Amino acid sequence: MGTSDNIVRLHQRVSCDECSLNRFCLAAGLDAQDTERLSATMRHSRPLPRGHRLFRSGEPLEHLYVIKAGAVKIYSSTADGLEQILRFHLPGDLMGLDAMGEERHMSTAVALETTMVCMLPWHAIDTAMRQIPGLQHQLLRFVGNEIATENERVVLLGQRSARERLAAFLLYLSAQFKRRGLSATEFNLPMSRQEIANYLALAIETVSRLFTSFQGEGLVTIERRFVRLESLEAMRQTAYSDSVSAVS
Amino acid sequence: MGTSDNIVRLHQRVSCDECSLNRFCLAAGLDAQDTERLSATMRHSRPLPRGHRLFRSGEPLEHLYVIKAGAVKIYSSTADGLEQILRFHLPGDLMGLDAMGEERHMSTAVALETTMVCMLPWHAIDTAMRQIPGLQHQLLRFVGNEIATENERVVLLGQRSARERLAAFLLYLSAQFKRRGLSATEFNLPMSRQEIANYLALAIETVSRLFTSFQGEGLVTIERRFVRLESLEAMRQTAYSDSVSAVS
DNA sequence: CGTAGCTTTGAAGATTTTCAACCTTAGTGG
DNA sequence: CCACTAAGGTTGAAAATCTTCAAAGCTACG
Numbered sequence: 001m002g003t004s005d006n007i008v009r010l011h012q013r014v015s016c017d018e019c020s021l022n023r024f025c026l027a028a029g030l031d032a033q034d035t036e037r038l039s040a041t042m043r044h045s046r047p048l049p050r051g052h053r054l055f056r057s058g059e060p061l062e063h064l065y066v067i068k069a070g071a072v073k074i075y076s077s078t079a080d081g082l083e084q085i086l087r088f089h090l091p092g093d094l095m096g097l098d099a100m101g102e103e104r105h106m107s108t109a110v111a112l113e114t115t116m117v118c119m120l121p122w123h124a125i126d127t128a129m130r131q132i133p134g135l136q137h138q139l140l141r142f143v144g145n146e147i148a149t150e151n152e153r154v155v156l157l158g159q160r161s162a163r164e165r166l167a168a169f170l171l172y173l174s175a176q177f178k179r180r181g182l183s184a185t186e187f188n189l190p191m192s193r194q195e196i197a198n199y200l201a202l203a204i205e206t207v208s209r210l211f212t213s214f215q216g217e218g219l220v221t222i223e224r225r226f227v228r229l230e231s232l233e234a235m236r237q238t239a240y241s242d243s244v245s246a247v248s
Numbered sequence: 249m250g251t252s253d254n255i256v257r258l259h260q261r262v263s264c265d266e267c268s269l270n271r272f273c274l275a276a277g278l279d280a281q282d283t284e285r286l287s288a289t290m291r292h293s294r295p296l297p298r299g300h301r302l303f304r305s306g307e308p309l310e311h312l313y314v315i316k317a318g319a320v321k322i323y324s325s326t327a328d329g330l331e332q333i334l335r336f337h338l339p340g341d342l343m344g345l346d347a348m349g350e351e352r353h354m355s356t357a358v359a360l361e362t363t364m365v366c367m368l369p370w371h372a373i374d375t376a377m378r379q380i381p382g383l384q385h386q387l388l389r390f391v392g393n394e395i396a397t398e399n400e401r402v403v404l405l406g407q408r409s410a411r412e413r414l415a416a417f418l419l420y421l422s423a424q425f426k427r428r429g430l431s432a433t434e435f436n437l438p439m440s441r442q443e444i445a446n447y448l449a450l451a452i453e454t455v456s457r458l459f460t461s462f463q464g465e466g467l468v469t470i471e472r473r474f475v476r477l478e479s480l481e482a483m484r485q486t487a488y489s490d491s492v493s494a495v496s
Numbered sequence: 497c498g499t500a501g502c503t504t505t506g507a508a509g510a511t512t513t514t515c516a517a518c519c520t521t522a523g524t525g526g
Numbered sequence: 527c528c529a530c531t532a533a534g535g536t537t538g539a540a541a542a543t544c545t546t547c548a549a550a551g552c553t554a555c556g
Contacts, residue, residue, distance in 0.1 A: 076403050080488060084403040098399065101392025106399060130381040137374075140384070143391045144349025150398040151346065151354060155324050155332040157405040158449035162544065193503065201406035203545050208504055224503085224553080240328060410512065441535060451513050456536055472521080472535085 038135075041124035044068070045117045054095070054109040054117065061099035063119040067091045070115025071190035075198075076107045085199040087149070088112070088191060090176050096122075097143050112190045157201055160239075165200045166210045167239035170220070174229060185232065189225040214238075286383075289372035292316070293365045302343070302357040302365065309347035311367040315339045318363025319438035323446075324355045333447040335397070336360070336439060338424050344370075345391050360438045405449055408487075413448045414458045415487035418468070422477060433480065437473040462486075 129136040178184035197204040221228040347353040377384040426432035445452040469476040
């Protein structure tokens with residue numbers, strides 16, 4: 001038990017039309033020829049094991065990555081060796097955009113589970129952009145959304161209690177899975193408690209206790225990495241107004 | 249006393265070559281004609297009073313703004329009315345980039361003191377980008393840097409204590425002023441205690457106490473909004489390793 | 497079956513917030 | 527010119543939240 005039948009595991013393969021082509025080219029209004037030209041430069045990774053590093057802080061920007069299957073964490077390391085997870089990525093997500101400022105990665109990307117990616121050479125994108133006006137526009141949109149997401153993250157860390165943060169995190173995952181056609185209420189966490197804690201800027205024990213507490217209130221059912229949200233509405237209550245004590 | 253002679257106030261006018269033209273066009277390698285064409289679309293605001301709103305969350309993206317003089321805070325409002333200041337901007341800074349994703353502002357910009365800005369119509373930039381390859385490249389660099397800055401902010405909120413955050417904030421301001429040719433060790437805070445507290449995700453009382461404490465340790469001299477950093481090195485110690493008790 | 501790694505739980509402790517009061521400064525009107 | 531007021535800032539004490547330390551439990555894997 002734990003993993004229900006209707007839960008599709010993340011590492012099932014997603015067709016590649018779904019990733020680069022669709023999100024990049026078609027949305028940018030490219031014609032078939034342009035799409036073909038760009039996708040020819042694209043390389044596909046073999047399955048990468050848990051812990052595999054896609055890129056590392058400081059390295060020059062060589063590729064953008066689109067996840068085909070699996071999950072990835074992006075983290076930043078401070079001078080004194082502390083790590084802060086900045087975001088998690090799921091299939092379909094584009095990674096590496098934050099390197100565009102300096103053409104150098106400012107963060108490190110590591111696979112959380114067996115992961116496959118498409119690699120788009122940056123120089124190919126760079127030259128394609130000069131010829132295809134829609135592409136750069138699309139890219140700016142992506143980056144703009146990235147900033148908006150980061151902003152929400154600062155609000156989360158700045159304004160929300162531990163309880164609210166964890167609830168918001170579960171809702172965030174729920175929305176991500178739903179967008180990918182998976183269950184919004186039942187899923188497996190791709191990351192460890194330690195990684196959740198780090199992401200939410202909490203101690204691992206705090207996360208553990210909150211999970212227990214959520215379960216006690218009937219908000220969720222949790223079994224190791226399996227999560228079932230018993231009520232999205234109650235979870236929203238918890239995420240956005242802890243002051244109004246969350247009764248079922 | 250408080251305001252020394254050698255401290256140039258922010259609201260002294262910065263020449264406009266300094267803002268849009270320089271940062272945007274010249275850096276993008278545009279020729280004189282292109283630069284001229286783009287700068288012709290640019291509008292200059294009259295001095296805006298403290299509290300003036302430049303743009304508001306939800307509004308469609310109409311302009312990018314470059315600060316000529318003054319200071320601006322960017323904040324995001326949550327559904328339940330809480331505000332989180334995302335960043336402060338000083339003369340020369342470009343604002344509005346985070347609206348590119350949805351072509352709609354996701355945050356609100358308000359003048360902290362009397363402020364003057366250049367307004368660049370987004371449609372002009374958008375069309376110019378299609379013709380001038382260097383421009384979009386430059387824009388992507390800007391946005392990339394914005395993401396890198398946001399990342400650092402998440403690390404600050406996630407990994408640093410109140411003490412470390414405030415020290416890092418003072419060093420951040422110091423660097424900003426230095427970059428603008430002003431004193432790195434003596435300046436006036438453009439924002440209130442409340443705004444500092446909100447930015448650092450702390451209670452206003454905590455900020456106040458820390459200022460007092462810093463002063464007691466001889467790290468700074470503070471008088472209302474005037475700040476003198478007595479030792480940048482000691483302040484760095486405080487910002488990055490509070491564990492090693494900060495002795496002069 | 498045993499070990500290693502991750503997770504949970506409890507108790508004590510630290511940091512930060514909240515509440516409440518007071519102080520200071522700048523602006524206002526008598 | 528001076529007192530008054532409002533806004534912002536400081537300080538102290540109590541309380542809450544979250545973390546740390548320590549130990550034990552569980553699961554997966556060899």
